[in-house]
Amino acid sequence: MPIFKTERVPNVYVVEYTEEYAKNVLGVTDEEMSKYGLPMALKYEGCDVLIPVPSSRSTKSSMKKLVKEKAGDSPDKSKSELAEDVSTELASNYFK
Secondary structure, three states, X not given: OOOOOOOOOOOEEEEXXXXXXXXXXXXXXXXXXXXXXXXXXXXXXXXXXXEEEOOHHHHHHHHHHHHHHHXXXXXXXXXXXXXXXXXXXXXXXXXX
């Protein structure tokens, strides 16, 4: 059973924080910006709150760590199954 479907939504945008804001307010260093790029967020039309979105590099790195931790609890599961477990846990915690 798939855990998600890809859908284009016209009222959701991926926005990029400005370099000045990233440095002065968010505390992102030049080294982090060169490694990961400028921070991004989701912006829903009609909503002023931005939802931060981690870069793909930092997400991959974090996911590898989380999957490795889960592997200790469930050594019989594949990486794909462990990644699905981590994704389900993250979504459950976020949407509660």
